[in-house]
Amino acid sequence: MSVKIPNRIILPEDKVPQQWYNLRADMVNKPAPLLSPATGEALKAEELTPVFCEELVKQELDDTTPYIDIPEEVQEYYRTFRPAPLHRAYRLEQALDTPARIYFKFEGNNTSGSHKLNSAVAQAYFAKKQGLKGLTTETGAGQWGTALAMACTHFGLPLTVYMVKGSYLQKPYRRSVIQTFGAEIIASPSDTTNAGRGILAKRPGTTGSLGCAISEAVEKAVTTEGYKYVLGSVLNQVLLHQSVIGLEAKEAMELVDEYPDVVVGCAGGGSNLGGLIAPFMQDKLLGRANPRIVAVEPASCPSLTRGRFVYDFCDTAQITPLAKMYTLGCGFIPGANHAGGLRFHGMSPLLSQLYHDGLMEAISREQTNVFAAAALFSKAEGILPAPESAHAIRGAIDEALACKESGEAKVILFGLTGTGYFDMSAYEQYLGGTMTDEIPTDEELRSFEG
Amino acid sequence: MSVKIPNRIILPEDKVPQQWYNLRADMVNKPAPLLSPATGEALKAEELTPVFCEELVKQELDDTTPYIDIPEEVQEYYRTFRPAPLHRAYRLEQALDTPARIYFKFEGNNTSGSHKLNSAVAQAYFAKKQGLKGLTTETGAGQWGTALAMACTHFGLPLTVYMVKGSYLQKPYRRSVIQTFGAEIIASPSDTTNAGRGILAKRPGTTGSLGCAISEAVEKAVTTEGYKYVLGSVLNQVLLHQSVIGLEAKEAMELVDEYPDVVVGCAGGGSNLGGLIAPFMQDKLLGRANPRIVAVEPASCPSLTRGRFVYDFCDTAQITPLAKMYTLGCGFIPGANHAGGLRFHGMSPLLSQLYHDGLMEAISREQTNVFAAAALFSKAEGILPAPESAHAIRGAIDEALACKESGEAKVILFGLTGTGYFDMSAYEQYLGGTMTDEIPTDEELRSFEG
Numbered sequence: 001m002s003v004k005i006p007n008r009i010i011l012p013e014d015k016v017p018q019q020w021y022n023l024r025a026d027m028v029n030k031p032a033p034l035l036s037p038a039t040g041e042a043l044k045a046e047e048l049t050p051v052f053c054e055e056l057v058k059q060e061l062d063d064t065t066p067y068i069d070i071p072e073e074v075q076e077y078y079r080t081f082r083p084a085p086l087h088r089a090y091r092l093e094q095a096l097d098t099p100a101r102i103y104f105k106f107e108g109n110n111t112s113g114s115h116k117l118n119s120a121v122a123q124a125y126f127a128k129k130q131g132l133k134g135l136t137t138e139t140g141a142g143q144w145g146t147a148l149a150m151a152c153t154h155f156g157l158p159l160t161v162y163m164v165k166g167s168y169l170q171k172p173y174r175r176s177v178i179q180t181f182g183a184e185i186i187a188s189p190s191d192t193t194n195a196g197r198g199i200l201a202k203r204p205g206t207t208g209s210l211g212c213a214i215s216e217a218v219e220k221a222v223t224t225e226g227y228k229y230v231l232g233s234v235l236n237q238v239l240l241h242q243s244v245i246g247l248e249a250k251e252a253m254e255l256v257d258e259y260p261d262v263v264v265g266c267a268g269g270g271s272n273l274g275g276l277i278a279p280f281m282q283d284k285l286l287g288r289a290n291p292r293i294v295a296v297e298p299a300s301c302p303s304l305t306r307g308r309f310v311y312d313f314c315d316t317a318q319i320t321p322l323a324k325m326y327t328l329g330c331g332f333i334p335g336a337n338h339a340g341g342l343r344f345h346g347m348s349p350l351l352s353q354l355y356h357d358g359l360m361e362a363i364s365r366e367q368t369n370v371f372a373a374a375a376l377f378s379k380a381e382g383i384l385p386a387p388e389s390a391h392a393i394r395g396a397i398d399e400a401l402a403c404k405e406s407g408e409a410k411v412i413l414f415g416l417t418g419t420g421y422f423d424m425s426a427y428e429q430y431l432g433g434t435m436t437d438e439i440p441t442d443e444e445l446r447s448f449e450g
Numbered sequence: 451m452s453v454k455i456p457n458r459i460i461l462p463e464d465k466v467p468q469q470w471y472n473l474r475a476d477m478v479n480k481p482a483p484l485l486s487p488a489t490g491e492a493l494k495a496e497e498l499t500p501v502f503c504e505e506l507v508k509q510e511l512d513d514t515t516p517y518i519d520i521p522e523e524v525q526e527y528y529r530t531f532r533p534a535p536l537h538r539a540y541r542l543e544q545a546l547d548t549p550a551r552i553y554f555k556f557e558g559n560n561t562s563g564s565h566k567l568n569s570a571v572a573q574a575y576f577a578k579k580q581g582l583k584g585l586t587t588e589t590g591a592g593q594w595g596t597a598l599a600m601a602c603t604h605f606g607l608p609l610t611v612y613m614v615k616g617s618y619l620q621k622p623y624r625r626s627v628i629q630t631f632g633a634e635i636i637a638s639p640s641d642t643t644n645a646g647r648g649i650l651a652k653r654p655g656t657t658g659s660l661g662c663a664i665s666e667a668v669e670k671a672v673t674t675e676g677y678k679y680v681l682g683s684v685l686n687q688v689l690l691h692q693s694v695i696g697l698e699a700k701e702a703m704e705l706v707d708e709y710p711d712v713v714v715g716c717a718g719g720g721s722n723l724g725g726l727i728a729p730f731m732q733d734k735l736l737g738r739a740n741p742r743i744v745a746v747e748p749a750s751c752p753s754l755t756r757g758r759f760v761y762d763f764c765d766t767a768q769i770t771p772l773a774k775m776y777t778l779g780c781g782f783i784p785g786a787n788h789a790g791g792l793r794f795h796g797m798s799p800l801l802s803q804l805y806h807d808g809l810m811e812a813i814s815r816e817q818t819n820v821f822a823a824a825a826l827f828s829k830a831e832g833i834l835p836a837p838e839s840a841h842a843i844r845g846a847i848d849e850a851l852a853c854k855e856s857g858e859a860k861v862i863l864f865g866l867t868g869t870g871y872f873d874m875s876a877y878e879q880y881l882g883g884t885m886t887d888e889i890p891t892d893e894e895l896r897s898f899e900g
Contacts, residue, residue, distance in 0.1 A: 010460060177874060
């Protein structure tokens with residue numbers, strides 16, 4: 001007799017990962033190195049440490065060590081909100097009338113409201129350990145800014161957050177949360193940096209972009225004594241920290257004798273997707289299994305599906321290193337009607353390489369379609385998803401509907417990265433029927449190419 | 451060698467309660483019965499069923515059965531968000547430099563954002579089982595309305611929510627969440643009921659109160675075919691369902707060989723407090739232990755500390771039964787500057803009786819003082835508390851500071867009922883220094899007495 005799989009699976013303590021998994025160690029084609037814009041040469045550690053913490057630079061450049069110990073201080077913080085649960089979405093399956101078995105890894109049950117805390121804790125810890133005086137960063141939808149504010153408060157580090165102006169205005173209460181955790185928050189582009197002033201002069205009415213905010217945060221870090229800059233996505237080190245998502249998900253599925261046929265994640269800069277898929281991609285690379293891996297990105301910011309795989313700047317003011325990635329061009333700014341995060345013009349070099357090598361698929365979805373999935377999901381599962389996460393829900397639902405068509409009982413795993421409590425104005429628009437889709441034309445996209 | 455108590459304790463499946471505990475069964479002085487305003491006689495089941503579901507009426511009147519099975523359908527829903535964790539507040543202890551050991555039971559990790567879901571699921575289940583066509587209710591801060599909307603969607607029941615107008619305006623996004631879960635939401639007082647129209651005629655500019663909203667919801671239920679009314683606090687049945695909070699907390703503390711010297715909970719209508727203290731009060735009543743039990747209420751709505759223990763109506767329009775409770779008078783409306791819930795003019799008859807019998811203490815705290823505790827707590831523990839919950843935090847901190855003074859290493863347990871993501875305008879006021887305290891004078895309080 002088979003035992004019913006529970007609605008929510010929480011790993012026992014002895015199954016919780018104590019090491020991060022570094023997917024690069026198992027990749028044949030490693031992600032291309034960051035280049036210096038001045039010399040065109042691959043950047044060395046000593047060229048990165050003026051901007052980043054030393055330990056994080058080491059992690060950024062390490063593409064051979066497969067497992068890296070999670071420091072005890074980081075594990076201790078993790079234990080206040082991890083292990084994160086794996087849910088079996090019985091009610092969603094029922095609502096879709098699909099033979100598919102749907103699982104989701106829920107990373108939203110912490111005050112930052114998302115998976116971002118996994119890397120924030122690690123980065124703040126290494127910064128404190130190095131004896132830094134403070135950190136700067138940028139935030140798009142606000143999840144990363146909140147997470148880093150929490151982590152910095154925990155380790156006693158001052159923090160300045162540049163928040164994309166569009167989100168700053170659209171999410172009035174996000175900044176109060178970040179301020180409650182003691183961080184300074186500035187709407188970007190701002191007049192506090194040369195980069196910001198330059199962008200404002202060129203586009204006075206702009207609602208900003210992650211690229212702009214990165215320029216400002218980096219400039220602020222390198223011009224403030226004892227400060228470094230940290231980033232919540234895109235970088236190899238971030239995907240390394242986020243591997244706890246996938247490691248826990250895989251362990252939890254093993255507990256109930258399941259393995260995914262398809263793994264679906266939302267994709268902005270790649271932090272969640274890279275973490276979620278890490279151990280499953282390892283299985284693929286080592287020939288142990290062959291799950292499909294699907295990235296879902298917004299149609300309004302479609303770096304994988306419509307970008308080019310080239311070296312590009314990570315920021316708008318072109319002060320960062322060059323990264324080889326799928327990119328829409330560093331000047332790209334998603335439409336003002338775009339709700340939520342996933343607004344970075346490029347994609348993690350690591351994920352870009354995997355996608356380029358055919359190890360991963362990518363699709364894009366319009367936001368009204370994404371919010372329809374969010375509304376259906378919240379009623380079925382009783383969890384209000386972030387707009388970002390709803391992209392993965394859309395992708396998973398589409399897979400489940402295909403199973404209904406074909407009669408296949410596939411196992412679908414998706415990443416539910418966070419909650420939408422601060423995105424209610426977007427929900428309001430959707431429920432009120434005033435949400436629209438704004439998809440860039442080919443011509444518009446071409447205009448941003450370098 | 452002693453093993454370090456973990457930051458977060460989650461009960462194993464076999465320790466999760468499968469029965470609710472009915473504290474009344476162990477009380478020598480039972481809570482006084484509800485009276486009919488028409489006859490002055492104790493209400494019988496058949497007089498309550500026109501308003502309430504049959505099974506819930508049975509639970510309301512049952513003061514002898516100590517344990518009541520939780521239906522499997524309710525347990526199944528519980529498993530999507532329960533067991534709720536017990537946290538050891540190490541960082542708060544450190545921040546306060548207290549020898550006390552502080553624990554809190556965190557009930558906010560579900561989309562409703564609070565403990566209210568525990569009773570909402572039960573009530574919606576029994577309503578569905580009875581074959582009802584729909585439900586009505588009221589909500590103050592919005593936690594109960596959200597919880598019931600989730601539960602009603604789950605069981606396929608239409609729901610109309612009357613939301614206190616002050617909160618409706620102060621928390622613009624709460625209604626979108628409730629609407630996302632498919633419920634109709636109306637700001638109270640409204641022109642959709644006689645009760646609402648009457649209150650509006652008398653006090654045109656009123657921001658409403660729970661008492662007004664109850665009048666409207668009850669009227670709507672009894673005038674709509676196939677509908678019944680449900681309530682998220684005050685009633686015996688609600689405290690019964692909420693006993694899972696205390697039962698889980700006690701089990702979790704036993705796992706780490708701890709027992710509280712003091713149990714602290716916030717008190718509005720009494721739903722959380724009654725649930726949290728249930729098994730500890732049982733120990734007291736049966737002479738097994740003697741923990742102190744402390745209710746913390748807002749200074750702006752101080753029913754226990756400044757009310758009278760008399761029979762009073764539960765609503766403003768005086769259409770409900772009379773309940774014997776500590777009350778400020780059914781016409782009482784807390785000041786408009788009051789943030790969050792805990793705005794009911796009375797207190798659960800069960801808790802009122804315990805307080806009257808000297809089994810429980812009560813204190814009141816001003817909201818600026820409460821938000822100071824919330825800000826300190828969120829930085830220390832990385833959880834953003836609801837204003838309601840922050841009253842319990844204030845109480846626990848005050849106990850811990852007293853321990854610092856006396857050098858005693860007391861064990862303090864408090865209930866962290868929910869999260870404050872929809873209360874950011876209140877946090878903004880606090881952080882911006884514009885929050886004020888408004889405490890009713892004795893004269894004002896007297897003017898509301900019946």
